[in-house]
Amino acid sequence: MTRKKIVAGNWKMNGSLESNEQLLKGVFAGIESENSLVIVAPPFAYLSQVSAMVKGAQVSLAAQNSSQYASGAYTGETSLGMLKDLGVEYVLVGHSERRTHYGETDGIVAEKTKAIIESGLIPILCIGETLEERQSEQTLLVCAKQINAVLSEVGISNFEKVVVAYEPVWAIGTGLSATAQQAQDVHEFVRKHIATQDSEIAKKVQILYGGSVKASNSEELFAMPDIDGALVGGASLIVEEFVGIIKSAG
Numbered sequence: 435m436t437r438k439k440i441v442a443g444n445w446k447m448n449g450s451l452e453s454n455e456q457l458l459k460g461v462f463a464g465i466e467s468e469n470s471l472v473i474v475a476p477p478f479a480y481l482s483q484v485s486a487m488v489k490g491a492q493v494s495l496a497a498q499n500s501s502q503y504a505s506g507a508y509t510g511e512t513s514l515g516m517l518k519d520l521g522v523e524y525v526l527v528g529h530s531e532r533r534t535h536y537g538e539t540d541g542i543v544a545e546k547t548k549a550i551i552e553s554g555l556i557p558i559l560c561i562g563e564t565l566e567e568r569q570s571e572q573t574l575l576v577c578a579k580q581i582n583a584v585l586s587e588v589g590i591s592n593f594e595k596v597v598v599a600y601e602p603v604w605a606i607g608t609g610l611s612a613t614a615q616q617a618q619d620v621h622e623f624v625r626k627h628i629a630t631q632d633s634e635i636a637k638k639v640q641i642l643y644g645g646s647v648k649a650s651n652s653e654e655l656f657a658m659p660d661i662d663g664a665l666v667g668g669a670s671l672i673v674e675e676f677v678g679i680i681k682s683a684g
């Protein structure tokens with residue numbers, strides 16, 4: 435089973451009209467092959483700008499978050515319908531920064547994932563353990579729990595529409611990536627876990643790794659059988675780094 439590699443850049447709360455333009459121009463110039471899927475997730479304020487720029491380019495648009503509600507009195511929130519209007523195709527959900535800083539529980543993440551699927555967009559579901567959880571050998575338990583919360587909300591048949599991103603919290607923004615083998619072990623576990631409900635769907639689900647991915651470690655990560663791409667933070671803001679990661683995805 436060959437799964438297409440995905441390289442997604444999560445810009446987090448970074449950028450400006452000017453720097454976004456420079457970055458994207460550099461990325462477009464650096465993309466040569468159509469073998470992998472390139473996604474960028476700019477801040478909401480720049481979705482319109484980036485949406486206009488990626489039209490016709492081999493780059494898809496993601497949002498970093500969404501509301502689980504369709505419309506109404508939710509000050510500061512953005513609905514999936516609005517994101518679709520802007521040409522968004524993918525939505526990050528359950529990023530550890532949202533779980534930690536904005537109180538997003540497994541329950542909220544599951545609700546949001548369901549809403550994303552129902553809207554016809556594709557969720558990129560982030561899971562991963564903290565350092566403390568890894569040290570107390572809870573990694574697989576935590577990942578299974580985070581996956582199960584979503585599985586019980588959306589059902590296994592819908593899980594085919596989910597992209598999973600394994601992002602160990604201790605590797606995010608620290609410069610300390612998981613080793614390719616550490617990541618592979620968790621990815622393999624996640625796939626087997628999904629396979630307990632449906633082995634065909636498990637084979638299709640794309641599982642990205644995130645956490646200090648750079649051009650210098652992406653090739654080794656992508657060589658692993660269950661690593662289907664990367665969700666890149668800091669390095670996605672640097673043209674040479676992001677293009678280097680895309681190239682190593684083939």
Ligand SMILES: O=C(CO)COP(=O)(O)O
Nearest residue numbers: 444606607645646667668
């Ligand atoms: O959180 C991440 C992507 O969503 C990873 O961030 P870094 O690549 O900066 O570690």
